[in-house]
Amino acid sequence: MTLAAGVSKFEAVTMAPPDPILGVSEAFRADTSDAKLNLGVGAYRTEELQPLVLNVVKKAEKKMLESGENKEYLPIEGLAAFNKATAELLLGADSPAIKEGRVATVQGLSGTGSLRLGAAFIQRYFPGAKVLISSPTWGNHKNIFNDAGVPWSEYRYFEPKTVGLDFEGMMADIKDAPSGSFILLHGCAHNPTGIDPTPEQWEKIADLIEEKGHMAFFDVAYQGFASGSLDQDADSVRLFVKRGLEILVAQSYSKNLGLYAERIGAINAVVHSSDVAVRVKSQLKRLARPMYSNPPVHGAKIVANVVGDAALFDEWRAEMEMMAGRIKTVRQRLYDDLSTKDKSGKDWSFVLKQIGMFSFTGLNRAQSDNMSDKWHVYMTKDGRISLAGLSLAKCSYLADAIIDSYYNVQ
Amino acid sequence: MAAPFPNLQSLVDMTNSLHRDRMIESLDTSAVLVKRKENEHRVRSESPTLPAFARLAISSRARIERRMEGPMASISLAPAPAATAGCGSGSRFAHVQQAPEDPIYGVTNAFLKDPSPVKVNLGVGAYRTEEGKPLVLNVVRKAEEQLLADKSRNKEYLPISGITHFSRLSAQLILGSDCPAIAEKRIVTAQCLSGTGCLRVGGEFLAKHYSGPKIIYIPATTWTNHFRIFPNAGMEARTYRYYDPKTKGLDYEGMMEDLRAAPSGAVVLLHACAHNPTGVDPTREQWAEIQHLVRDEKQLLPFFDSAYQGFASGSLDADAWAVRQFVNDGGETLVAQSYAKNMGLYGERVGALSVIVKDPDVALRIESQVNLVIRPMYSSPPTFGAAIVCTILGNKALYEEWKVELKGMADRIISMRHQLFDALKARATPGTWDHIVNQIGMFTYSGLSKEQVEYMKTEYHIHMTSDGRISMAGLNTRTVPQLADAIHAAVLQFA
Numbered sequence: 001m002t003l004a005a006g007v008s009k010f011e012a013v014t015m016a017p018p019d020p021i022l023g024v025s026e027a028f029r030a031d032t033s034d035a036k037l038n039l040g041v042g043a044y045r046t047e048e049l050q051p052l053v054l055n056v057v058k059k060a061e062k063k064m065l066e067s068g069e070n071k072e073y074l075p076i077e078g079l080a081a082f083n084k085a086t087a088e089l090l091l092g093a094d095s096p097a098i099k100e101g102r103v104a105t106v107q108g109l110s111g112t113g114s115l116r117l118g119a120a121f122i123q124r125y126f127p128g129a130k131v132l133i134s135s136p137t138w139g140n141h142k143n144i145f146n147d148a149g150v151p152w153s154e155y156r157y158f159e160p161k162t163v164g165l166d167f168e169g170m171m172a173d174i175k176d177a178p179s180g181s182f183i184l185l186h187g188c189a190h191n192p193t194g195i196d197p198t199p200e201q202w203e204k205i206a207d208l209i210e211e212k213g214h215m216a217f218f219d220v221a222y223q224g225f226a227s228g229s230l231d232q233d234a235d236s237v238r239l240f241v242k243r244g245l246e247i248l249v250a251q252s253y254s255k256n257l258g259l260y261a262e263r264i265g266a267i268n269a270v271v272h273s274s275d276v277a278v279r280v281k282s283q284l285k286r287l288a289r290p291m292y293s294n295p296p297v298h299g300a301k302i303v304a305n306v307v308g309d310a311a312l313f314d315e316w317r318a319e320m321e322m323m324a325g326r327i328k329t330v331r332q333r334l335y336d337d338l339s340t341k342d343k344s345g346k347d348w349s350f351v352l353k354q355i356g357m358f359s360f361t362g363l364n365r366a367q368s369d370n371m372s373d374k375w376h377v378y379m380t381k382d383g384r385i386s387l388a389g390l391s392l393a394k395c396s397y398l399a400d401a402i403i404d405s406y407y408n409v410q
Numbered sequence: 411m412a413a414p415f416p417n418l419q420s421l422v423d424m425t426n427s428l429h430r431d432r433m434i435e436s437l438d439t440s441a442v443l444v445k446r447k448e449n450e451h452r453v454r455s456e457s458p459t460l461p462a463f464a465r466l467a468i469s470s471r472a473r474i475e476r477r478m479e480g481p482m483a484s485i486s487l488a489p490a491p492a493a494t495a496g497c498g499s500g501s502r503f504a505h506v507q508q509a510p511e512d513p514i515y516g517v518t519n520a521f522l523k524d525p526s527p528v529k530v531n532l533g534v535g536a537y538r539t540e541e542g543k544p545l546v547l548n549v550v551r552k553a554e555e556q557l558l559a560d561k562s563r564n565k566e567y568l569p570i571s572g573i574t575h576f577s578r579l580s581a582q583l584i585l586g587s588d589c590p591a592i593a594e595k596r597i598v599t600a601q602c603l604s605g606t607g608c609l610r611v612g613g614e615f616l617a618k619h620y621s622g623p624k625i626i627y628i629p630a631t632t633w634t635n636h637f638r639i640f641p642n643a644g645m646e647a648r649t650y651r652y653y654d655p656k657t658k659g660l661d662y663e664g665m666m667e668d669l670r671a672a673p674s675g676a677v678v679l680l681h682a683c684a685h686n687p688t689g690v691d692p693t694r695e696q697w698a699e700i701q702h703l704v705r706d707e708k709q710l711l712p713f714f715d716s717a718y719q720g721f722a723s724g725s726l727d728a729d730a731w732a733v734r735q736f737v738n739d740g741g742e743t744l745v746a747q748s749y750a751k752n753m754g755l756y757g758e759r760v761g762a763l764s765v766i767v768k769d770p771d772v773a774l775r776i777e778s779q780v781n782l783v784i785r786p787m788y789s790s791p792p793t794f795g796a797a798i799v800c801t802i803l804g805n806k807a808l809y810e811e812w813k814v815e816l817k818g819m820a821d822r823i824i825s826m827r828h829q830l831f832d833a834l835k836a837r838a839t840p841g842t843w844d845h846i847v848n849q850i851g852m853f854t855y856s857g858l859s860k861e862q863v864e865y866m867k868t869e870y871h872i873h874m875t876s877d878g879r880i881s882m883a884g885l886n887t888r889t890v891p892q893l894a895d896a897i898h899a900a901v902l903q904f905a
Contacts, residue, residue, distance in 0.1 A: 008768040009675065009711060009742055013619050016778035019785060022570060043566055051564040065554055070544040072536060073756045076515065109603075109788035116787055125506055143786035147614075215502060246502050260567045261793035272501035282509035289512060290638035291610050291787065292603035297757035298794040 020139050021380055028378040036376040037394055039385040042191065042357045043260055044323055047391050052323075054258045056316045060305040071297065076285040078107020078266070079300035085307040086251055086266045090220065090234055097241055101274030104281035106267050106288065107295045110260075111221045111252030112140060114267040118217060118248045119148035120287045121267075121280075122182060131182040131217065132174065134158075136360075136382055138191045138219075141184065155183070158193050163350035163362050165195050171208055179213040182248070187218045188233040189226035189356025192384035196226075196355050202236050206243055216240050218249040225256040226356040228324035230317065246271050253303055255357065256320055262299030323388075327357060330390050334359075337399035344407075357388045367405040375401035513634060513875055521873040529871040530889045535686070535852050536756055537819055537883040545819070547754050549812045553801035563797075568790045570781040572601020576796040579803040580762035584716060584730050584747050585737055595770040598777040600763050600784065601791045604756075605717045606635060608746030608763035612713060613643030614783045615765070616744075619776075622675030622711060627668070629653070629679070631855075631877075633686045636679065636715075645677070653688045658845035658857050660690050669703055669710065677711045678704060682745075683729045684722035684851025687879040691850050697732050705741050712736050713744040721752045722851045724820035726813065742767050749799055751852065752816055758795025819883075823852060826885045830854075833894035840901055854880045862900035870896035 018026065024040030046052050077083065083105040087098055097103050108114030122129060131150055133141050134157035145152045155177075156169030174183055185205070190196055197205060209216055218237050224230040240247050252265040269280045288295070306312045331351055338348040351359055363371065363383040371377040377398060379385045390398060511519070517533030539545050557563060571577065577599035581592055591597045602608040617624050626645045628636050629652035640647045650672075651664030669678060680700075685691055692700060704710045714733050720726040737743050742765075749760040765776050784790070802808045831846045846854050858866075858878035866872040872893055874880050885893060 006709075006768075008772045009621050010619060010765075010767055010772050010776055011769075012621055013772060013775045013779055015775045016782045018778075019570065019781070022567070022785075022790075041567065051566050053564055057565070061558060065558055068546070068551075070546055071550070071755055071757045072544050073534070073750075076512065109792075111789075112786070113788040125503070140785060140789065143782075147783070147786040254567075259565055261565045261790070263788060263790070263792040269503065271503050276501045276503045276506065279506045279508045280503050283506055285512075286509040287642075289606075290635060290642040291606070292759060293606040293635065294757070294759070296603070296759040296792040296795065299792065 020382075024378050024380055027372065031372075031376055031378070033376040035397065037378065037389070037398065039377060039379045039387075039389045039398075042255065042386045042388060044255065044258060044357070044388040045391070047326065047393075049389065049391050049394075052258055054316065054319050056306045056312045056319060057258060057302055059312060059315075060302045063305060064301055069301070074107070074294045074297050074300070076289050076294050077105075077281060078295045079297065079304060081304035081308060082107055082264075082300040083266065085304055087268060089223065089230060089307065090237060090249060090251060090268065091241060091270070092231070092234075092238060095238075095241070097270050102271055102277050104269040104271065104277040104284065106281060106284040107300055108250070108265045108267045108288075109263040109292070109295060110254050110265040111219060111250055112144065113263065113295075114250035114252070114265045115141070115144050115219060116148060116291075117267045117284055117287055118250055119145050119150050121248075121269075121284060122217075123149045124287070125283070126180070126182070129180055129182060130178065131184055132177055133184045134170075134186070134190070136192055137184070137186075139380070139382075141219075153177070157190075158195065158360065160362060163195075163360070164353070165197060165201070167197070167201055171204065174205070174208055174214065175212060177212065177214065181212075181214045182217045183209055183214050184217045184219060185236070187220035187223065187237050187249070188235075189222040189358070191221065191356070192358050192380065192382055193360040194354025194356050194358045195360070197236075199235065202239055206240055206245065209240075210243065210245055216245065216247045218247060220249055221252040222255055222356050223251070224317070224320040225324055228321040230320070241270050244272075253299065257303060257306065257316070259299050259302060262302065263296060264299030264303055327387050330387050330392060330395065331359070333392050333395040334387070334390065334399060337395050338402065341399050342403050357386055359385050359387055361385055361402060361406075363402070363405055367409045370405040370409040371401055375404070377401045517873050517875055520867070524867075524871055524873065526871040528892065530873065530884065530892060532872060532874040532881045532884040532893070535751070535881050535883065537751065537754060537823075537852075538886070540822065540886045542884075542886055542889075545754055547812065547815045549802050549808050549815060550754060550798055552808060552811075553798045556801055557794075557797055565793065568601070568793055568796075570784050570790050571599075571777065572791045573793070573796045573800060575804065576601050576800045577762055579800060580747055581764055583726065583803060584719060584733055584745055584762075584764070585766075586727070586730070586734055589734070589737060591737055591766045596768065596773050597764055597766045598773045598780065599765075600777070600780050601796050602746075602761050602763045602784075603759040603788070603791060604750050604761040605715060605746050605748035606639065606761075607759065607791075608748070608761045609636070609639045609713075609715065610643055611780065611783050611787070612744050612746060612763050612765070613640045613645050614787075615776075615780050616677060616711075616713075617644030618783070619779055620677070620711070622677070622709075623673045624677075625673065626677040626679055626713065627672055627710075629665075629681070629685070631688055632679075632681070633715075648672070648676075650678070652685075653690060653855065655857065658690075658842075658855065659848070660692055660696070662692070662696055666699070666703060669700075669708065672708060672710065675709050675711065677713055679713050679715060680732070682714045682716035682719065682733050683731075684718040684853075686717065686851070687853050687875070687877060688855040689845075689849025689851050689853050690855070692732075694731070697735060701735060701739065704736075705739060711742060711744070713746070715746050717746075717748040717751060718851050719747070719752055720813070720816045721820055724817040724824075726816070737766050740768070749795065753799060753802070753812070755795045755798065758798070759792060760795035760799055823882045826882045826890065827854065829887065829890045830882075830885065830894060833890055834897060837894055837898045839894070839898045840905070852881060852883050854882055856880050856897070858897065858900060859904060861904050862897075865900045865903055866896040869899065872896045 028038040087103050087105045131152045132155045135154040155173035156166045159166035223233045226233045247270050249268040254260045271277050335351040361383045365381050368381045521531040581599045602611050626640050627650045630649040631653040650668035651661045654661035719729045722729045745764045747762045750756045827847050834843045856878040860876045
């Protein structure tokens with residue numbers, strides 16, 4: 001047998017850049033400074049800056065191990081008990097859409113996997129249709145639509161002058177989009193800005209989407225985690241459903257149940273009739289089968305166990321309120337420190353107004369680099385910091401770093 | 411159907427996807443060569459050559475324009491009129507058709523609906539005990555208990571390519587810990603979602619980065635999902651002859667002829683052992699000839715699907731022999747490993763994709779690009795199953811215990827083969843049945859026809875896929891006679 005010789009068939013493969021978000025944690029790990037602070041990836045940390053596994057999750061896993069369940073393949077659409085629970089959490093257990101069988105739910109691989117199924121569905125069944133994503137948005141959104149073969153463009157969202165929502169720009173761009181476009185909306189706690197439309201603004205967004213014959217595609221990654229209330233955080237989605245609009249919704253349990261690495265979420269289509277829902281679900285399954293055949297069982301069972309047990313469900317709500325509460329407390333402290341230390345009178349109140357895990361500081365690329373190079377504070381280069389990774393004890397240090405970067409670096 | 415056609419390209423894209431849709435639908439129900447349709451299309455990647463489709467597009471556009479009033483430019487996304495009443499008129503999704511049922515899952519559904527108390531499910535390839543129950547291995551339970559008791563564990567996101575230790579152990583398992591490619595760091599391994607996930611990620615990586623033809627040759631008789639995975643990944647799927655119904659064995663000449671006719675540098679999918687669904691594997695002499703053709707004659711890129719290591723013969727090393735032959739000749743190879751069967755981790759979705767190349771620098775670059783495929787698909791893989799694998803493979807006692815349990819499963823299946831063979835011999839059932847004991851792995855490709863299979867379902871409540879594939883893992887000593895009776899009756903009924 002001649003030893004195979006010759007040049008690699010992969011010689012021309014270039015080194016890809018590190019992921020902008022996940023790459024931050026790698027850089028943090030490599031830093032040897034004691035002062036280092038990881039405000040990169042959106043994973044919750046305790047005040048002691050430790051990862052957290054929720055008590056309800058530990059209890060659910062113990063229960064699952066003791067009951068000795070098997071590891072058979074799930075159906076392609078995932079665990080039925082999970083799918084039921086997740087649709088009810090999203091839309092409300094008494095939702096007419098659910099009662100009428102008008103919701104197609106397929107378990108997906110957390111938010112990313114669910115978005116990918118939705119994107120693949122759009123590519124196949126709405127060929128040529130465009131998705132509009134906010135400027136800025138979570139860095140992986142564009143990759144998902146690119147790999148799914150769905151064209152996308154941006155709608156204005158963040159207004160640097162006010163460090164708030166550019167509502168006029170947003171509405172104008174949605175209006176300009178060709179009829180039948182998909183509008184990717186963050187259900188709550190917009191990532192990376194933390195800036196959400198007000199309830200009045202949501203009504204106007206729904207009006208416009210309806211008028212233009214667009215379809216809303218919600219990314220719901222923080223339900224319960226943003227305000228502490230599962231229902232409040234689902235208001236935007238429920239508004240659209242109440243209006244009778246057909247929507248797509250991707251859900252994730254990474255943050256609100258701390259199930260990051262278990263990859264548990266769902267893609268939902270709320271449609272006009274149960275016949276259509278059945279057909280849509282069958283086609284979502286047909287997209288999942290050649291991707292991974294059927295989804296992982298462990299995370300789905302954890303969710304089903306927690307939601308399906310009244311005591312665990314209450315305990316979960318309390319743990320979620322605790323996490324959301326800690327982030328609000330940290331926001332307050334950071335704001336206080338910034339306001340005290342910054343003598344220029346700059347308005348730092350956006351820190352308080354923004355919602356959820358992230359704050360869009362308004363720092364530019366060079367300033368963000370200064371944060372890591374000089375202060376060993378790691379964040380994404382778009383100026384996003386994860387407050388979930390901040391402790392009260394570190395607020396003062398962070399305020400110093402932000403003030404230095406903002407004023408002394410251009 | 412009405413759809414927006416703002417420009418010709420999007421019409422072309424739509425026509426392409428409709429065509430691909432029809433192609434994929436026909437592949438859903440048939441495990442044979444891709445059917446040639448209208449314009450002689452093969453199943454293609456996302457962007458077919460424009461001229462061929464443009465011809466079709468222009469004629470389609472003309473047809474649609476005649477049907478519409480006014481210019482194309484003013485078309486909005488109006489829903490298609492409902493084909494039948496009450497099927498969602500006014501819904502933006504009204505044009506979405508019901509997908510055909512996956513044939514393998516369809517068998518389980520039919521089984522569940524069967525009211526007979528003696529029904530037997532020989533459909534899906536999941537191991538069953540002698541009592542007909544699903545099995546969670548003892549070592550898996552021990553690993554789970556260890557993991558739960560470990561207070562240092564958390565649920566933080568894994569790296570994009572999964573648990574590093576898992577990847578290392580998996581590469582050692584399939585290639586042998588003394589494999590030169592591992593020592594020379596010429597291998598990149600990523601944790602993926604079981605076999606399917608590895609094949610999909612590997613396929614997408616090849617579609618984007620392989621410098622050879624983006625064509626993969628798949629056995630004409632194979633796991634049906636192969637035909638869906640690769641076109642969805644962006645590879646063109648073609649077939650090579652494999653199963654000979656006359657001998658119920660390998661069509662070796664046909665296979666070699668078809669691979670010889672492939673363009674140089676194309677990709678070839680090879681079942682590492684225990685071919686699914688036929689159970690027919692090349693002999694070692696035949697593997698050597700295949701290797702010579704692949705490496706020396708045609709420079710094809712082998713992509714191994716290893717779903718049954720240790721499960722086929724009971725020996726991890728024996729079942730990895732073919733993969734190791736190829737990797738150790740220094741050539742470039744892809745390997746998809748699944749832990750669904752051999753560790754019984756079906757629903758946890760654990761697998762490992764390895765890309766073995768000539769150069770460690772190339773390996774590093776490939777790793778970064780594989781990550782770019784994974785990130786927009788699901789960001790990072792699920793942790794629980796991979797942690798179980800690590801615990802078992804990384805602990806000598808558990809590893810040895812696993813090997814014993816694995817051999818136990820393989821031996822029980824082999825015993826079922828012999829019992830069924832003996833039972834058919836005892837009934838003097840017409841035909842030759844040696845293939846039952848010659849075929850390897852979980853499945854017997856019985857050679858029974860669609861009609862015979864249907865007859866066995868209705869008269870004997872035996873459920874299996876219509877291609878006559880029997881999951882031996884679903885048999886036990888009690889049900890072997892029932893199956894033998896059913897086969898006997900079916901053979902006599904449809905001589």
